[in-house]
Amino acid sequence: MHQPPAPLTRDLVLVGGGHTHALVLRKWGMTPLPGARLTVINPGPTAPYSGMLPGFVAGHYDRDALDIDLVKLARFAGARVVLGACEGIDTQARLVHVPGRPPIAYDACSVNVGITSDMPALPGFAEHAIPAKPLGPFAARWQAYLAGDRPARAAVIGGGVAGAELIMAMAHALRARGRTAELSLIDSARALSALGEGAATRVRAAIDGLGIILREGVAVTEVTADGVGLADGTTIASEFTTGAAGARPYRWIADSGLALQDGFITVDAHLRSSDPSVFAAGDCAHLSFDPRPKAGVYAVREAPVLFDNLRATLEGTPPRRRYRPQKDYLKLISLGGKSALGERFGLPFSGPLIWRWKDRIDQKFMDRFRALPAMQPPAPPRHRAAGLEEMPGDKPMCGGCGAKLGRGALRAALSALPTGTRPDITPLPGDDAAVLTLGGARQVMTTDHLRAVTDDPVLMARIAAVHALGDIWAMGAAPQAATATLILPRMTPELQARTMAEIMISAGEVLREAGAEIAGGHSSMGDELTIGFTLTGLLDRDPITLAGAQPGDAVIVTKPIGSGVLMAAEMLGAARGDWVAAAYAQMTRAQGGAARLLSDAHAMTDVTGFGLAGHLLNICEASGVAAQLDLDRVPLMAGALELSRQGHRSTLYPDNKALAPELPVGPRADLLFDPQTAGGLLATVAAEQADDLVAKLRAAGHGAARIGAITQGPPRLSLG
Template structure:
């Protein structure tokens, strides 16, 4: 008997993708604790590294150089990533609340969410200014500002962070050929907490770059183009950046955690002093045993302690490690151009050689996340059946429709099925669903299930529900009822409750929005998560099948293609996180409104496992027509072309490619994507050509990335791509 997979028994949740959590995820991927499911909650698919932000603002680094890809890091750690912002904590029930989702359970919880900049409380700043932290929105705003021609800039806050950003922006404006009109405002004196020699050097550098430094200046309010001081004077400001001190995340105040000035109070083991199941690190934490200023160096050094202590708590042991921060730390401050200043223990040095040193330190840190180590799969047993290595292959098995049996194999087996003739079926083999004539009513019935391709059961279920509904929508039916088929990985009973509640909440919301109801189903435990649904729908008219296309019809596609390639790239950790999340977002998009816009189609199908080429050929075969496609008109998911050019394909791609003798296509990455299996793909419809403009407008108004991609033409079933 084969050994059973180890059951899941504990939930670890990490709120925030800060430096400490990023390092913990990397360590977890190299040495996970069996039986633990890890969840990361962050509003963004990537987290910027603070040490390189001034260099990015100054123009020395591309954005990719300072981004920690949380999607890729989560895949490496075997964790799920929830794109969302934690809003509340229930300590008694051990639940994290994230708007738009069921509560997320935890046995151990880490918080590493950083801080915001204090000017958020200034009149008008929230509407017109941008805080320096969190870093992502500020970096986005700055790039757009510079591209639009720049203008006067105001930085509120004269600490090290504000000074560093003022110099970086002045340098970048000068390099771009714009006047470096940067004003630095500080209500007290600039640069507290650093040595006198370093302060003098930085003052001189600010002056050389043309930064107008105003001390003793209090801000009254901020508008879209002005900063008004408390004395009534006004400064022109096309971009106002807040870097004045630190501000804790507001939602922490209602968590019941012990706080110090709004920050989570922790002891030497990094545990909350009044809630041992909760840990906090980085700028959002207050070290009760050794208070320190807010600086990224502490989060980095806390990471190994946090990793060891989380493992201990989840294994049922007391935390074994304590964190003792250094009393002082080396400050390496960027000077705008490729030079830096060092300040520690009163020692101050500056020069280009310090920039090169700082650059090496920063790039070495980022390589930890850009070059994640390849973890070898478990070795095969010393004795094993012949062909096992070939069956496993050298790449991870795809989920979703990439895990389907090939179309040729399926067609060969289905052709052998006997028919009794007792049912009044209006459709033919190859149609999206069966249509049964029952009395005076037509009922569509279809089924589909998906092997998990994401660690997030909620998102997986939403996509599986949209995918299952696709066949009913494609035939013009109104969804009626659904049966759920759920296979959970082996896990403790408490986890089964949470997982099933999360899965059914996701399914219930999708089917309710579609006008259908879940009426039952079946659950079991297995080796991995699989989610599927049997769906029925009602139609008061003849179904839209594959067979009704007419010569001259326009071909309309409602979603971009490339999901199989992007998901394969994600599994191989070669896809950028923003590509992956854009793909998942498209897959989770229901298509009831698209089906309504296409109600007058002559033929329609949803593009799923057999790719755009395979599903279009099915229309050609059933309608006895040929088709012409405009390759450049076909919408593509972000990253799909880049990954295809790198030779990345879904495991179902070779089977779909067997249709290549029935399609004339310019080979290359775009042509290969025609055979890419889609999951919860778009609707492909043959519609009257004279309605194309109106239909496309309705689809785009509803938010679909729809396009006219070709037409049906007379001739034997064949597809010509130009």
């Protein structure tokens, strides 16, 4: 008997992608809790590992080496990813607020957002300096500064271990590039006070050996574009100023209503806050039962405790595991080059061997996320119907347009329908929308629905709305009204209400911005999320159809292609998180403005399930023309070509390729047959207008390109 997925009954929300949460996600992927829906919220698709920051700054690691790919990790864990920075938690309503989307409800929540070294009270810091944490923005600014060729002047405010590591790494990197440098480390008290005397002496010697000026016992009064002002009246020259002065909590935590210590969330031995449904870990938490300094080693060791206690909370039982922080831990400090100092129990030891030891520890930690355990597909049944072994079963079925039927099956079904006789319906063979005449007014009607490409209902609602609007925009109509058709995974009525609210609010925003309103809808439950819309649009002119292309026209596309390959690879955990995030951004980009700029197009459609080649061939067949494409000018989404080279294909690719078997195969050419979800508009325009239109489209933020030309001849495609 078919066993459906377990109904969803509880929402667990992880706020932040810190080290503890990354490890929780990995453990969750190994042993998920049936009935729990897991969400992770993070400002970006990756979470940097701070332990390797000095090595990156020094030039020992490239930027990617620091990043935990949260999109891949969430896919492994079966979690949805919300890309955005938390701006508050309402513990009374149990809601997490993220800008630009409806609040996210939770039954259990955990906070692991780390700390910031921002200094809002220091005059000029916000305008002229960059905090060392969060790491992402700092890393980008440092890379840009390091690429210069002028003599360098930089300063680090904060003489703790983190500040010392940072300034020594900067000195090494600048020296390796042959740049002269004037570098300063500034502390209002005594630097390196967290280290024993022996270790501090060795670090001071390393700082001095790199020519770094150490200023202690003097407060900073201001930061300017070219220097740091001190309380004694002196100014230290600096064009690149950063802050590593202690740990500062994010300001939104103060408004959470949770018990705090110096702005950090107070937790008990179970890592539970004053609100039993909210937990916290890592640097943003204060261990009330055994206060410890801020250090990544504690965050890592908290992960199994947090994992077990979150599961217990979701199961409706008390937390069962206590965290017992170690009294001392091994401190490994980078000294700029490939040398490091270690300290344990007050005993220092240093040298290249210690750096290799540190590197091995860091790489071992990151390897937990680089090579996630492969989840084996279930074995095929021993007894099965003939032909089952020929069906693709070695990978998940694609979502979005990759899950649609091929053009052949659709055309065969439509051709069997009797010829229409209603005079108020204008037949448009091949177009995805119908034109209705109502009392002298013309109305376009279309419908579309998608299997989810993401578990985030908000993101999926936006993608589905933009996708459905494509047919209205492609015909030159103004969106008017919409009804929604929703299939939700099996879940409790409370989770149904949460999910429906997220979908309808988000879709309503997209449709309203396009000029339409949601007039109603229907919903049901199934095994997975599916979102669709039936739309109408109003025409004040003749519709733009497939049938108007003329020889000599230029072919324009308004978005890059590659979403099918990216989504197929993402389902297998093979696509980089930043590629996936960029693809989502493309799929949610509305095309109403592009349609208005292309209002004089001779023929137009949107690029969806049949791929760019299939939809261009539709134009050729309806117009009785041929088309020539310049393959190198077709814009591609980030990562699409690399994934295509690796052999990733959407499940609809074979059907689409069969539409034009004469075209060559290869990583780039194959992307012409990649099904697009919420793809761009594909238009043929007068050749003399094409370049000006592309320039206007690009100025409006669209990734448009002139990719070919319409030619005389029987309907076919060729590459020029």
